[in-house]
Amino acid sequence: MPYHPPESPTAAKQAIIAVGRAFDARGWAPATSGNYSVRLADGRIAVTVSGAHKGRLDEDDVMLLAADGTALEAKRPSAETALHLALYAHSPAIGAVLHSHSSAAVGLSRARRDADHVTLAGHEMLKALPGVTTHAHAIAIPIVANSQDMAEIDAALGGRIDAAPAYLIRDHGLYAWGGDIAEAERVTEAIEWMIAAELAELTFAGAAR
Numbered sequence: 001m002p003y004h005p006p007e008s009p010t011a012a013k014q015a016i017i018a019v020g021r022a023f024d025a026r027g028w029a030p031a032t033s034g035n036y037s038v039r040l041a042d043g044r045i046a047v048t049v050s051g052a053h054k055g056r057l058d059e060d061d062v063m064l065l066a067a068d069g070t071a072l073e074a075k076r077p078s079a080e081t082a083l084h085l086a087l088y089a090h091s092p093a094i095g096a097v098l099h100s101h102s103s104a105a106v107g108l109s110r111a112r113r114d115a116d117h118v119t120l121a122g123h124e125m126l127k128a129l130p131g132v133t134t135h136a137h138a139i140a141i142p143i144v145a146n147s148q149d150m151a152e153i154d155a156a157l158g159g160r161i162d163a164a165p166a167y168l169i170r171d172h173g174l175y176a177w178g179g180d181i182a183e184a185e186r187v188t189e190a191i192e193w194m195i196a197a198e199l200a201e202l203t204f205a206g207a208a209r
């Protein structure tokens with residue numbers, strides 16, 4: 001994974017604001033859903049505050065945390081900050097974490113109600129993922145049950161975050177990451193696209209029955 005930390009807190013906040021606009025334009029941040037973070041070179045983390053509309057963020061809507069999650073600004077961080085921190089703690093190579101709320105991700109997780117993962121195989125789009133060089137490849141995206149308790153979600157993942165650069169929370173949305181925010185955005189775009197394609201295939205197969 002490329003690790004290009006932002007040069008300053010301001011650069012991190014601006015990059016997050018731009019991602020929020022892009023995700024909102026794609027329908028991946030309806031209402032106040034989604035949250036985004038970036039790790040700075042000194043280990044601090046810039047994360048969206050809780051409850052802001054992610055398509056209309058300004059710098060006040062992104063705050064700094066210490067590496068251990070302690071708030072460095074008098075604001076309320078995302079309610080899902082613990083999921084971001086767990087990913088950063090898991091790997092020093094992770095530099096950005098993005099959480100999208102597409103209807104396709106939620107729809108596929110509900111259609112696969114009893115599965116603990118969804119396999120993405122054979123898609124040309126897999127080559128957008130770090131280290132993948134051919135469509136003849138498969139990744140298993142973990143699916144975990146939703147909870148308002150972030151520790152429960154993390155426990156359900158059970159360390160399965162090396163299986164793919166993303167996981168699904170059923171009925172909720174997608175978490176994806178990368179070495180920097182550009183890579184995390186590319187991973188999100190690629191996986192959201194493959195999820196939409198899988199859902200279209202399921203829908204078509206169902207209609208054809």
Ligand SMILES: CSC[C@@H](O)[C@@H](O)C(=O)COP(=O)(O)O
Pocket residue numbers: 030031032033034035048049050051052077078079080099101
């Ligand atoms: C419709 S709000 C969705 C939230 O409950 C949550 O899942 C979310 O993604 C945003 O929470 P936030 O605390 O703003 O980071």
Ligand SMILES: [Zn+2]
Pocket residue numbers: 033034035080099101172173
């Ligand atoms: Zn969410």
